[in-house]
Structure formats: structure tokens, C-alpha cells
Amino acid sequence: MAQPSSDDAGRPAPDARQMVAYFALMEATALLQHGVEQQLRSTGDLSYVQFQVLVRLAYADGPLTMTQLADGVVYSRSGLTYQAARLAKAGLITRRPSPDDERSVLAQITDDGRDLVGKVLPGHIEVVQRLLFNALSEDDLDRLGGITARLRDHMRSEPPRSAAPRRKPDRSSPDSGADPS
Amino acid sequence: MAQPSSDDAGRPAPDARQMVAYFALMEATALLQHGVEQQLRSTGDLSYVQFQVLVRLAYADGPLTMTQLADGVVYSRSGLTYQAARLAKAGLITRRPSPDDERSVLAQITDDGRDLVGKVLPGHIEVVQRLLFNALSEDDLDRLGGITARLRDHMRSEPPRSAAPRRKPDRSSPDSGADPS
DNA sequence: TATTGTTATACTCTATAACTATA
DNA sequence: TATAGTTATAGAGTATAACAATA
Numbered sequence: 001m002a003q004p005s006s007d008d009a010g011r012p013a014p015d016a017r018q019m020v021a022y023f024a025l026m027e028a029t030a031l032l033q034h035g036v037e038q039q040l041r042s043t044g045d046l047s048y049v050q051f052q053v054l055v056r057l058a059y060a061d062g063p064l065t066m067t068q069l070a071d072g073v074v075y076s077r078s079g080l081t082y083q084a085a086r087l088a089k090a091g092l093i094t095r096r097p098s099p100d101d102e103r104s105v106l107a108q109i110t111d112d113g114r115d116l117v118g119k120v121l122p123g124h125i126e127v128v129q130r131l132l133f134n135a136l137s138e139d140d141l142d143r144l145g146g147i148t149a150r151l152r153d154h155m156r157s158e159p160p161r162s163a164a165p166r167r168k169p170d171r172s173s174p175d176s177g178a179d180p181s
Numbered sequence: 182m183a184q185p186s187s188d189d190a191g192r193p194a195p196d197a198r199q200m201v202a203y204f205a206l207m208e209a210t211a212l213l214q215h216g217v218e219q220q221l222r223s224t225g226d227l228s229y230v231q232f233q234v235l236v237r238l239a240y241a242d243g244p245l246t247m248t249q250l251a252d253g254v255v256y257s258r259s260g261l262t263y264q265a266a267r268l269a270k271a272g273l274i275t276r277r278p279s280p281d282d283e284r285s286v287l288a289q290i291t292d293d294g295r296d297l298v299g300k301v302l303p304g305h306i307e308v309v310q311r312l313l314f315n316a317l318s319e320d321d322l323d324r325l326g327g328i329t330a331r332l333r334d335h336m337r338s339e340p341p342r343s344a345a346p347r348r349k350p351d352r353s354s355p356d357s358g359a360d361p362s
Numbered sequence: 363t364a365t366t367g368t369t370a371t372a373c374t375c376t377a378t379a380a381c382t383a384t385a
Numbered sequence: 386t387a388t389a390g391t392t393a394t395a396g397a398g399t400a401t402a403a404c405a406a407t408a
Binding site: 015017018019020021022024025026027028029031032033034035072075125128129130131132133134135136140141142143144145147148149150151152154155156158 | 196198199200201202203205206207208209210212213214215216253256306309310311312313314315316317321322323324325326328329330331332333335336337339
């Protein structure tokens with residue numbers, strides 16, 4: 001359990017400061033997620049993932065395929081199938097085979113789904129306001145927004161090494177999947 | 182769904198910018214958590230919660246009671262009991278009744294537990310380094326650390342209104358806890 | 363009575379692998 | 386063959402409520 005508070009290489013021991021920031025980030029976001037999920041659950045009986053799916057569909061131009069929907073929302077296909085089945089059962093979305101490609105399924109939000117989003121969103125924003133932004137200055141907000149946007153892009157492009165997820169080439173991906181099977 | 186994307190006053194109309202920052206934060210941290218959890222799982226067969234418990238015990242001065250351990254780690258007592266049972270079964274911690282207070286249980290990390298933390302931690306730090314800090318400048322790091330620390334403190338002191346956790350015996354609010362008596 | 367912790371139970375969620383059907 | 390999606394299954398995790406024991 002030796003902690004490298006100081007390295008032989010004379011480095012200014014960045015690890016300690018980094019780890020403090022890391023743990024603060026993890027705890028803060030855990031608290032935020034917890035608060036947000038409680039609001040979604042109590043107001044609309046929705047998990048955060050379900051809320052994301054609904055919001056995506058609500059703001060999409062039209063129906064989306066499951067693959068489009070899965071992008072960034074859930075980490076396995078079956079997970080999305082599960083959630084979509086749940087939302088469909090609750091009457092919040094519909095699913096039908098795509099006319100263009102019979103393999104695909106088009107998911108579309110229903111009027112009930114829109115109503116629910118409309119019902120849930122104000123309280124959602126309010127919680128975020130209270131938990132997150134009430135503690136931030138204007139400067140903080142800009143910085144946090146900039147930093148997290150950069151982080152998001154960075155992590156999107158650098159997936160966990162040990163996991164090798166199913167990269168989905170959207171249109172023109174030069175990446176040729178190393179799929180050992 | 183009307184959104185106040187713009188306002189005449191210089192200051193307000195924060196919602197659009199705020200929500201962008203919020204979504205960026207949520208997605209970035211989801212990616213970070215996912216990466217970190219994969220490393221912990223593949224390297225040490227640990228969830229993040231279990232890792233937290235182990236680390237807390239590893240750096241604690243001595244054994245901790247379940248209540249001390251639960252602080253900030255898990256959101257229900259039974260959840261901690263479940264995780265502690267799991268860790269004990271794996272031989273990573275021990276539990277024994279406290280001599281001081283027979284109601285309490287003292288949890289203590291074992292040598293195997295320390296070994297596992299020592300085994301997992303370097304890779305953990307490496308993942309965080311790669312996913313998080315490689316995308317951050319020194320300035321970013323300081324700012325993110327400062328902001329998230331403030332956020333954490335803020336959220337700790339301002340629990341979700343609708344949830345009313347056990348932390349505060351607030352006598353005057355008969356919340357929606359459905360306590361018929 | 364209040365606090366500490368466990369147990370029983372039920373449920374949500376996620377991932378893997380096998381599967382179907384279409385391209 | 387490759388892709389889109391579902392299903393079957395299995396396990397992890399969490400919360401609630403009832404419970405026992407101690408303070």
C-alpha cells in the first residue's frame with residue numbers, strides 16, 4: 001500500500017491531487033445520479049435509462065431504429081430490448097418493423113410518452129438545478145461544461161481497453177473490427 | 182416543450198447552457214464509471230461499491246462499524262450487509278461483534294483483502310489516468326477538482342427533497358414515506 | 363424506545379450466448 | 386456471411402419491511 005506521494009523521478013506527485021479530484025468527481029456524480037433517479041422514479045416511474053430513451057425519441061425527428069437508439073444509452077443490445085419492451089408495455093413507445101429494412105425495428109414515442117416526458121421534465125430540471133447548478137457560479141458552469149464535453153469526447157473515442165465493445169461503424173468508419181471469433 | 186433557449190437579460194436563459202453541461206457531465210461520468218468498473222471486475226472481480234468498501238477499510242486506522250462504513254458508500258443498510266457478506270465470503274474482510282457495543286459489527290480488512298487492493302489499485306489508477314486525466318490539462322484538473330469537491334459538499338448537505346433519507350431526524354416534515362401510525 | 367444490523371422478499375437491471383430473420 | 390434484433394438465462398444489485406438484539 002505504498003502511495004507514491006513523491007516519485008524518484010522528481011515528478012511533482014500528481015497522483016494524489018488527481019485521485020482527490022477523481023474521488024470527488026465520483027462521489028458528486030453518484031449523489032447527483034441518485035437524486036435524479038429518485039425524482040424520475042417518484043414522478044414518472046422511470047429509470048434514468050428509460051428517461052434517456054424517451055427524451056431521445058421525443059426530440060428525434062421521427063422514429064429511430066434500435067441501433068440508433070442504443071448509441072450511447074445502453075451497453076448491450078439485449079439491455080435496450082429489455083428497456084424498450086418495458087416502455088412499450090407501458091404504452092410510452094411503439095415498435096414496428098422498418099419498411100426499408102425488414103431486420104430493423106422502428107421505435108417511436110407515443111402521445112402518452114410525450115405527456116410523460118412533459119410531466120417529468122420540469123421536476124427533473126428542478127432537481128438538477130438544486131443539486132448541481134445552485135452550487136456553481138457562472139464561471140464554474142462554463143468550465144465544467146467545457147471540461148466534461150472534452151472528457152466525453154475523449155472517452156467516446158477511447159473505449160476501455162480490456163473490453164473491446166462492439167464498435168458500430170456509423171457510416172464511414174475506417175476501423176476494421178478486430179473480432180476474434 | 183418550450184425551452185427558454187434565450188433571454189433578453191444578460192444573465193438568465195441559463196437553462197440551455199446548463200442542460201448541455203449537465204448532459205455532458207452525465208455521459209462523461211457514465212463512460213468513466215463503465216471503464217472503471219470493467220477494470221475492477223476483470224482484475225479483481227470487484228464492483229465499484231465493493232472496491233470502495235475495501236479501500237475505506239484498507240486506509241482506515243482500524244476496523245469500522247457497518248454504520249461508519251455505510252456513510253457515503255451505499256444508500257441502504259441492507260445493501261451494505263449484502264456487500265459485506267459477499268466480501269466476507271470471499272475472505273476479503275472479517276466481521277465480528279463490537280466489544281464496546283454489542284449491537285455493532287466491526288468490519289476489518291484481511292490480508293487477502295489488502296493484497297487484492299494492492300493488486301487492483303495500479304490498474305485502477307491507470308484506467309483513470311487514461312480515461313480522465315489524459316484529457317485534462319493541469320488547469321482543468323484543478324478546476325474540476327475544486328468544482329466537484331464543492332458539488333459533493335453541496336449535495337451531501339442537500340439531500341433529494343422527495344427522498345428524505347435517514348440522515349436527519351427532521352421532526353416537522355411528515356414526508357411521503359407512507360408511515361401510517 | 364431508539365439504534366444496529368440482518369433477513370426475507372421482490373424486483374430491476376445488465377450481460378452473454380444462442381437464436382431467428384433479413385440483407 | 387454479416388447485420389438487426391430478440392430470447393433465454395443467470396447473476397448482481399438494490400430497496401422495503403419485518404425482525405432480533407442491545408442500548
